[in-house]
Amino acid sequence: MKYIFSPHGEHALIDFIDNQTLLAFDFDGTLAPIVPRPEDACAPTSMGRAMTHLTEVATVAVITGRAISDVRARLNFEPKYIVGNHGAEGIPGLTDKTGDSAEIAVWERQILAAWHTLPQGVKMENKQHSLSLHYRMTSNRDEAKLALHALLNQLQPSPRIIGGKCVVNLLPENSNDKFDALLALQRTERSSKALFVGDDETDEVVFRKALPDWLTIRVGQKDNSAASFYLNSQSEMALLVQRIDRLIRAHK
Ligand SMILES: [Mg+2]
Structure with missing residues (x-):
């Protein structure tokens, strides 16, 4: 670089x-x-x-x-x-043509059902074609990231996960x-x-x-x-x- x-x-x-x-x-x-x-x-x-x-x-x-x-x-x-x-x-x-919002809604329901496993300060954002989980406002970001990934690993169907700055983004596999x-x-x-x-x-x-x-x-x-x-x-x-x-x- x-x-x-x-x-x-x-x-x-x-x-x-x-x-x-x-x-x-x-x-x-x-x-x-x-x-x-x-x-x-x-x-x-x-x-x-x-x-x-x-x-x-x-x-x-x-x-x-x-x-x-x-x-x-x-x-x-x-x-x-x-x-x-x-x-x-x-x-x-x-x-x-891609970004099936049906999958987004399914993941949103699964995440909400397990919301108690996530630390305070995590914010979910449904963007219709993708879903973002922000953790900038949590008190321990490393812990929040671990908790989020533990939860995301269990989602069905498996999302494509793209990391970001204090955010994980979930997209349909073929997006x-x-x-x-x-x-x-x-x-x-x-x-x-x-x-x-x-x-x-x-x-x-x-x-x-x-x-x-x-x-x-x-x-x-x-x-x-x-x-x-x-x-x-x-x-x-x-x-x-x-x-x-x-x-x-x-x-x-
Ligand atoms: Mg950027």
């Missing part, structure tokens, strides 16, 4: 970014800072402005674990595409993920290249399976991440967006 604002990173951006590049971003921890309560997350107004500016010259997509209806008002800009529920919602051509989402968007747009910026476990599938014509950036340096580049923190995102914007305008 290399720092994107190093000479090497700058080189990669210059080589890679032009008006044929599809630009895709995760939301929580990427466009918006992580906050104690997920329901308070919002892209800062300055980020909304920078992204609005970017949408004038580039194809922009947001690929998030949130439901589309949840994230839309938090963006402060309008991207061409919003893919929600980790890829189960909003992929052109594949939209909503799309963020990699499928980006690939489908790139094909739909016939973009020669794609950039993806994310910060979380749920983004690693994109980093890991990235095609040669993709550039991947992780918010936060991490030893075992498969992303090619990193930003030090979410607060550097505005700088990155402005840099990308200038490079595209220079190509026009």
Whole structure:
């Protein structure tokens, strides 16, 4: 992993970014800072402005674990595409064929029946195509994570589990993920290249399976991440967006 604002990173951006590049971003921890309560997350107004500016010259997509209806008002800009529920919602051509909500309801019932085995502070969120269990507000997060995984191992049918920052996400076994989402968007747009910026476990599938014509950036340096580049923190995102914007305008 290399720092994107190093000479090497700058080189990669210059080589890679032009008006044929599809630009895709995760939301929580990427466009918006992580906050104690997920329901308070919002892209800062300055980020909304920078992204609005970017949408004038580039194809922009947001690929998030949130439901589309949840994230839309938090963006402060309008991207061409919003893919929600980790890829189960909003992929052109594949939209909503996966993410069987019947399974979600079954798991929700099973989890509620065993709710007493979970520590206080765990919050369940039914997002129709996926189910999230947040444990940021528990007093001992390691214990909460163990208790959650013990419970999730017993669910029938077995869900696909994607970890995150103080959250576990349950999706149907055959559901799309963020990699499928980006690939489908790139094909739909016939973009020669794609950039993806994310910060979380749920983004690693994109980093890991990235095609040669993709550039991947992780918010936060991490030893075992498969992303090619990193930003030090979410607060550097505005700088990155402005840099990308200038490079595209220079190509026009
Ligand atoms: Mg994230």
